[in-house]
Amino acid sequence: MSPRKAAALRHTDGRSLREHLIATAGRMISARGTAGLTVRAIAREAGVADGVLYNHFADKEELLANALRAHVRAVEAELGELPEPGSGTIEGNLRAHLDYGLALHRGILPAFTGLLAQPAVLTRFGELDGGGDEWRDRLRKYLRAERALGRLAADARVDAAAAMLVGLCHEAVLSGLLPHTGRARPPAVRDVIDVLLSGIS
Incomplete structure (x- = not known):
């Protein structure tokens, strides 16, 4: 093992x-976004030779897609816990979920903005398996x-309700990515939850 590789591995816990x-x-994405992030810069930060990355990843896009996933997880870790089914009120819990989703999307927006010119990375990111633990998956599980538990109507279309909340967060991201389209004032969280509850409660 080369001294440089050994030095890198001493810090990996x-x-x-x-x-x-x-x-x-x-970490680099969290600190400075993805714009201009190169294989050489990542290798230097990691303490390895440039070519070492290609021993573990098919290409730069695979590495960046996985790093982007790690960045999303890091943002999520700072947002706290989501409410458990059966606790509190449905209204309060859905507000918490929507606030979480909006904060998550605001937190990851800068990284995705820097990747607009690298669609291959975004495609690879979309292909990664999140293990069913993405926020949207947890929202669906919560509603189900x-x-x-009988706290929602037996015939409540909860998957559609979850898609509406996720879509609202995606709209917020797209407005940030495409500012030339004009930013409509987002609806108040209270209004969104009231409309949603009228259909599933």
Whole structure:
């Protein structure tokens, strides 16, 4: 093992070199976004030779897609816990979910903005399996659990309700990515939840 590779691995806390590279790139995205992020810059930050990255990733796009996933996870970790089914009120819990989703999308927007000119990275990111633990997946699971508990109507179309809330967050992101389209004032969270509850409660 080369001294440079050994030095890099001394700081990975038991992680593989692949995991170390993803974590390093994820930190760089968190700190400065994705614009201008190069393989050379990632390798230098990780303490390895440039070519080492290609021993663990098919190409730069695969590394950046995984790093972007790590960045999203880091943003999520700062947002706190989501409410459990059966606790509090449905209205309050949905507000918490929507606030979480909006904060998540605001937090990750700068990184995605820098990738507009790299659609291959976004495609690779979309192909990654989040293990069913994405916010939208947790929102769907929450609504299904509330329906099973009888706190929502038995025939409530909870997947459609979840899609509406996720779509609102995506609209906020698209407005930021495409400012020339004009930014409509987003609806108040209270209004969105009231409309949603009228259909599923």
